[in-house]
Amino acid sequence: MDRYSRPVYFYETDKMAIVHNANYLRIFEEARLHLMEQAGVSYPEVERGGVLIPQTEAHINYKNTLRYGDTFFVQVKLVFYNGIRMKLEYEIRRKGDEKLIATGYTGHCFVDENTHIPLNFRKKMPEESALMDQLLLESGKQD
Amino acid sequence: MDRYSRPVYFYETDKMAIVHNANYLRIFEEARLHLMEQAGVSYPEVERGGVLIPQTEAHINYKNTLRYGDTFFVQVKLVFYNGIRMKLEYEIRRKGDEKLIATGYTGHCFVDENTHIPLNFRKKMPEESALMDQLLLESGKQD
Amino acid sequence: MDRYSRPVYFYETDKMAIVHNANYLRIFEEARLHLMEQAGVSYPEVERGGVLIPQTEAHINYKNTLRYGDTFFVQVKLVFYNGIRMKLEYEIRRKGDEKLIATGYTGHCFVDENTHIPLNFRKKMPEESALMDQLLLESGKQD
């Protein structure tokens, strides 16, 4: 499981003085793309291959709040991948007290850059797909 | 069920040329606060009463995409309310072809402005709470 | 001069409980594209013609603050246009007390969609360019 970390930005807070709820999907995205890059699957490279990976589903459970001054880390894990669809799970914790801030998951498919029609990533980019398979395998071992 | 509508803003798009996935939570928020205001529960008024309504859960199913040039509308419905928690459901459709773009729901609780400790909205703001009860009743009738 | 108006969204506020400073550029953009559309120059149409209009300069003077619950309007005026570059000026006021919230301007050029190389909008899209010339003329008359 990859561990992604950064401080809260001031502009991410809202008038409740906490990180606004919509920003968690942005944080999930940062962590997800970081995980893939660590696994050798660069998203700019995927795009150059003519593939986009839109989000099809998202779920968030907000457990605690993040404030300006906090640093968080995200544990992200690929829990499903079959070339057609993938699913990732996330845990956001505050650095320091390790307090659980939020959990969630996102679902994705693979589509053609121009037509936005779903495709099989295994066939379209076999090398990158093999790296995703390996990532899935490693995630399973961690449980 | 309330119907909230506006055009897509250019800055809401990402490099896939579609409205970025995180913005759907912002759109849900716009529609939710609009519904409450239509029902007579002004959120600025709620805040002046010392109450905040943070999000505890969110779910989105992305069915189709919105692009710059599109106008969307949101149907939003209060499906649960008991003074402690509430839940709302959302449907985003494109204006014109009425295409279903996304569905989802959000969960919320009521907390004290200063301590962020959960409270009973029925006891804290009985008048506004009665309006929420009425909103729930009307939502049920629409099914 | 066009008048664009909408309420402040909750998520636009920051922990100072005011609309975050970066959102003013988004509001300028909304008002600018609205003005062009009112003048008959639809930005989606411009894009379909292979032209993008990136921002080359921006300036904002923050005079007062906007809060959640406020509605604002923007007066926007095209003050320069020659087919190569254009400049617009903005005034944001709060609805109700008409208080001046911010003033500013933005500069733009016209570029090819694919190469991002500057082009002459007069030559590329003469019909839309004529509408921009007329908009400039009308703006001058208002002074």
Add this chain to the structure above:
Amino acid sequence: MDRYSRPVYFYETDKMAIVHNANYLRIFEEARLHLMEQAGVSYPEVERGGVLIPQTEAHINYKNTLRYGDTFFVQVKLVFYNGIRMKLEYEIRRKGDEKLIATGYTGHCFVDENTHIPLNFRKKMPEESALMDQLLLESGKQD
């Protein structure tokens, strides 16, 4: 001059496939608060002292574009500080080819947390103010 660096986030791009113009003010903010923290003036600490530092002016010159996959760094310098107002200058460059992406400046004042009335930071927080004076001195030496 402080050097702040991070990669572009996917969600910062717009449908032109470049970082959206409004995000530069967010990047300026990240770099500014980082500079102050490096100088020993923690913004959360300033807030606990009852002081807010709103933006009064902003200017951006967009020279080139940032894309997803790019990493940028920001050089930020305090060029004016007198306890009442301050001004900072920024240069954003792309990591790798060192290409100049944008320049700009922001102006700020110091206000009371509750009343939002301007105050003298020298008198209100003398220790932090001395650190700002030192930061200004060091910035001057770098020219």
